[in-house]
Amino acid sequence: MTVSENHGNASICLGCWDQMHVPIPIRGPLALPFRAFGITRSKMNPNICTICERAFRYVKQKNHVTANATILFADIRGFTFLSERMDPVRLGQVVSTFHDRCAEAIWAHDGIVNKQMGDGLMAIFNFPIRIDAHASAAIMAAQDIQRQCSAALQNLRSDLGDLPDHVLGVGVGIHTGDVEIGEFSSFRSDFTAIGGAVNLAARLESQAAIGEILISPATAARAPDLMTDSETRSLQLKGIEQPVDAAVLTDR
Ligand SMILES: [Zn+2]
Numbered sequence: 001m002t003v004s005e006n007h008g009n010a011s012i013c014l015g016c017w018d019q020m021h022v023p024i025p026i027r028g029p030l031a032l033p034f035r036a037f038g039i040t041r042s043k044m045n046p047n048i049c050t051i052c053e054r055a056f057r058y059v060k061q062k063n064h065v066t067a068n069a070t071i072l073f074a075d076i077r078g079f080t081f082l083s084e085r086m087d088p089v090r091l092g093q094v095v096s097t098f099h100d101r102c103a104e105a106i107w108a109h110d111g112i113v114n115k116q117m118g119d120g121l122m123a124i125f126n127f128p129i130r131i132d133a134h135a136s137a138a139i140m141a142a143q144d145i146q147r148q149c150s151a152a153l154q155n156l157r158s159d160l161g162d163l164p165d166h167v168l169g170v171g172v173g174i175h176t177g178d179v180e181i182g183e184f185s186s187f188r189s190d191f192t193a194i195g196g197a198v199n200l201a202a203r204l205e206s207q208a209a210i211g212e213i214l215i216s217p218a219t220a221a222r223a224p225d226l227m228t229d230s231e232t233r234s235l236q237l238k239g240i241e242q243p244v245d246a247a248v249l250t251d252r
Pocket residue numbers: 013014015016017024048049050051052053
């Protein structure tokens with residue numbers, strides 16, 4: 001898949017269409033009556049709606065489903081260091097720049113920004129919008145994230161003066177596997193993904209240095225044409241017994 005093949009500004013919710021074959025208008029005049037009932041475009045991805053985001057039980061007729069998906073985690077490296085030295089307003093601007101750039105990259109490849117946690121985020125590819133090549137979509141989104149953020153953060157770096165090497169850049173981790181998707185909280189009504197595959201993606205991200213994308217063997221195997229410039233790194237990850245031979249892409 002390339003950016004030109006993605007859905008752009010869809011007129012109906014792609015999540016509701018792919019999951020239920022129900023056309024829910026999200027743009028144009030047909031969307032107006034839906035908006036009156038509080039059904040709007042989702043903040044997770046502007047091509048899905050708040051029905052598929054918030055009414056998971058209704059949409060799937062189940063509390064959760066098993067789905068094969070690619071999970072991407074990204075965060076700002078050295079954020080703790082920064083947060084101790086920067087004023088909170090400026091710090092907030094750094095975080096929102098990062099989140100905006102990440103969201104654009106993820107949406108361009110039909111993924112959703114499922115969770116934002118401080119300076120980090122988690123994206124899901126292949127739910128609720130179906131993507132045949134979801135491993136490739138996630139890797140290309142990660143490459144866009146690194147490209148977009150390094151330019152923005154480089155400007156900031158020169159403003160801030162001398163910073164150690166481990167500060168101000170982005171690390172990304174990606175893994176593909178079966179996850180449980182559903183509503184797992186009694187006080188929140190939006191869905192998320194859980195399971196070992198999610199943990200592995202998060203662990204990979206925690207090992208990524210500035211500018212690096214760490215890709216699990218399962219994801220790399222599904223996207224061989226994107227792996228030609230990668231190197232392999234054997235990693236011992238917390239909570240995972242066997243070492244993981246991650247493919248490392250660096251944006252240079
Ligand atoms: Zn929807």
